[in-house]
Amino acid sequence: MSSSRPLIGIITVSDRASSGEYEDLSGPAIADALREFLATECEYETVIVPDEVDQIVAAVKGFTARGAGLICTTGGTGPSPRDVTPEAMELVIEKELRGFGELMRKASLDIGVPTAILSRQTAGIVGKSLIVNMPGKPASIRVCLEAIFPAIPYCIELAEGPYLEGNPDVVQVFRPKKK
Amino acid sequence: MSSSRPLIGIITVSDRASSGEYEDLSGPAIADALREFLATECEYETVIVPDEVDQIVAAVKGFTARGAGLICTTGGTGPSPRDVTPEAMELVIEKELRGFGELMRKASLDIGVPTAILSRQTAGIVGKSLIVNMPGKPASIRVCLEAIFPAIPYCIELAEGPYLEGNPDVVQVFRPKKK
Amino acid sequence: MSSSRPLIGIITVSDRASSGEYEDLSGPAIADALREFLATECEYETVIVPDEVDQIVAAVKGFTARGAGLICTTGGTGPSPRDVTPEAMELVIEKELRGFGELMRKASLDIGVPTAILSRQTAGIVGKSLIVNMPGKPASIRVCLEAIFPAIPYCIELAEGPYLEGNPDVVQVFRPKKK
Numbered sequence: 001m002s003s004s005r006p007l008i009g010i011i012t013v014s015d016r017a018s019s020g021e022y023e024d025l026s027g028p029a030i031a032d033a034l035r036e037f038l039a040t041e042c043e044y045e046t047v048i049v050p051d052e053v054d055q056i057v058a059a060v061k062g063f064t065a066r067g068a069g070l071i072c073t074t075g076g077t078g079p080s081p082r083d084v085t086p087e088a089m090e091l092v093i094e095k096e097l098r099g100f101g102e103l104m105r106k107a108s109l110d111i112g113v114p115t116a117i118l119s120r121q122t123a124g125i126v127g128k129s130l131i132v133n134m135p136g137k138p139a140s141i142r143v144c145l146e147a148i149f150p151a152i153p154y155c156i157e158l159a160e161g162p163y164l165e166g167n168p169d170v171v172q173v174f175r176p177k178k179k
Numbered sequence: 180m181s182s183s184r185p186l187i188g189i190i191t192v193s194d195r196a197s198s199g200e201y202e203d204l205s206g207p208a209i210a211d212a213l214r215e216f217l218a219t220e221c222e223y224e225t226v227i228v229p230d231e232v233d234q235i236v237a238a239v240k241g242f243t244a245r246g247a248g249l250i251c252t253t254g255g256t257g258p259s260p261r262d263v264t265p266e267a268m269e270l271v272i273e274k275e276l277r278g279f280g281e282l283m284r285k286a287s288l289d290i291g292v293p294t295a296i297l298s299r300q301t302a303g304i305v306g307k308s309l310i311v312n313m314p315g316k317p318a319s320i321r322v323c324l325e326a327i328f329p330a331i332p333y334c335i336e337l338a339e340g341p342y343l344e345g346n347p348d349v350v351q352v353f354r355p356k357k358k
Numbered sequence: 359m360s361s362s363r364p365l366i367g368i369i370t371v372s373d374r375a376s377s378g379e380y381e382d383l384s385g386p387a388i389a390d391a392l393r394e395f396l397a398t399e400c401e402y403e404t405v406i407v408p409d410e411v412d413q414i415v416a417a418v419k420g421f422t423a424r425g426a427g428l429i430c431t432t433g434g435t436g437p438s439p440r441d442v443t444p445e446a447m448e449l450v451i452e453k454e455l456r457g458f459g460e461l462m463r464k465a466s467l468d469i470g471v472p473t474a475i476l477s478r479q480t481a482g483i484v485g486k487s488l489i490v491n492m493p494g495k496p497a498s499i500r501v502c503l504e505a506i507f508p509a510i511p512y513c514i515e516l517a518e519g520p521y522l523e524g525n526p527d528v529v530q531v532f533r534p535k536k537k
Contacts, residue, residue: 099475114329114353117278150472174472293508293532296457
């Protein structure tokens with residue numbers, strides 16, 4: 001890892017991807033979208049863990065310990081017995097930002113996915129990192145990221161993480177004027 | 180009860196309906212709407228309890244023990260001192276699905292009911308059952324149920340409850356394609 | 359204080375306003391807007407506290423002890439390390455009303471403020487008082503208050519607080535018909 005580039009951590013939460021039964025498409029889909037949205041060159045690192053609370057928590061802590069400004073999870077936010085990403089979030093998030101989950105569910109509803117309300121996605125601050133739960137399906141990842149991305153760089157700045165610039169050709173990052 | 184039909188539990192939470200001072204119109208309104216929305220023939224059973232946390236919890240546990248795929252409550256979700264349905268939900272829900280409450284409040288706001296924001300309705304998984312808090316007023320029940328119903332059969336399937344078919348002449352049930 | 363007028367408490371949460379480094383514009387902006395929206399003449403009292411959980415909690419308890427029907431906070435709801443208003447709310451709110459936060463974030467998103475999702479504003483019942491977190495910026499205060507105000511007088515009535523009349527020339531207060 002280049003020490004000069006901000007670190008972005010991606011955690012794919014999936015029993016099947018973790019066991020190798022299934023190729024992880026979601027983690028790379030998040031990295032691809034973020035590379036496009038961010039003008040700042042970042043270091044992207046993906047880890048794959050099974051749907052187990054303690055392993056999700058350990059992966060989050062690994063990334064926060066290394067100063068990741070942004071951590072994205074993918075998968076495990078539904079109502080199935082094996083979906084436990086939100087249970088891990090409860091253990092690590094210090095300041096929950098409910099607006100992210102609200103807006104991601106609304107963005108999916110708006111494109112005609114009524115089952116968006118089954119998603120327990122949330123976001124929040126862990127130390128100086130912003131952690132955001134993305135959907136598990138690659139097709140839904142871009143929809144959600146487009147909705148929330150404009151607020152992400154300013155959020156990381158407020159949390160005292162690294163300064164990130166958006167790519168103005170792709171997405172308008174928003175930083176409010178000081179009062 | 181026919182053992183071959185999925186059980187749907189309805190819990191009317193109301194001091195006045197429970198004491199007999201007042202006829203329960205809300206429970207039957209939920210059963211009527213669900214009979215119309217579901218193609219699968221189900222067994223509907225309604226219990227009426229006062230606004231007491233322990234009695235609401237006992238009614239929920241009674242239905243989950245008997246394998247109800249869907250449990251609907253009606254009443255007790257406002258900000259009044261006697262409104263305690265959400266306090267009972269905190270004790271029974273294992274995986275909260277906030278999107279249901281968000282969408283039901285939005286559906287009521289959209290038809291011009293600004294006091295929709297006073298509703299503390301939520302939903303979630305209890306064992307293999309989906310529990311959803313409906314409003315207390317019959318007129319609001321249909322509005323809320325139309326908003327959330329398309330996601331309900333798939334949610335119950337993910338929770339490993341019974342398979343339910345919607346009535347396509349009335350409502351489009353949504354089941355996402357596997358990734 | 360005139361004993362015949364309902365009390366409205368305003369709590370400005372800001373290290374800088376509290377130390378005198380910075381003039382409190384947000385507290386007066388809330389009082390000005392409420393005076394305009396309410397036909398009932400009320401007593402408005404503002405206290406300024408630093409971003410400290412225990413001082414926010416003490417200010418809330420001071421107002422509830424004196425029978426304030428409505429308590430508005432301003433400031434401290436973001437993701438910064440010093441933003442702790444929501445942490446104080448967790449300690450005082452008895453019945454949380456998530457719909458207020460949802461609608462305030464939506465109102466800000468709708469006027470083109472993508473960072474609205476960074477706000478952790480909420481509302482709820484404390485004793486017989488309704489407490490609502492308003493934004494810190496005066497420009498955002500009016501947007502949020504216009505969105506939620508129609509539901510406020512009925513909410514306070516349900517919580518057994520004072521009866522407040524809206525000013526129909528400015529805002530339509532909503533009280534549902536009894537079922």
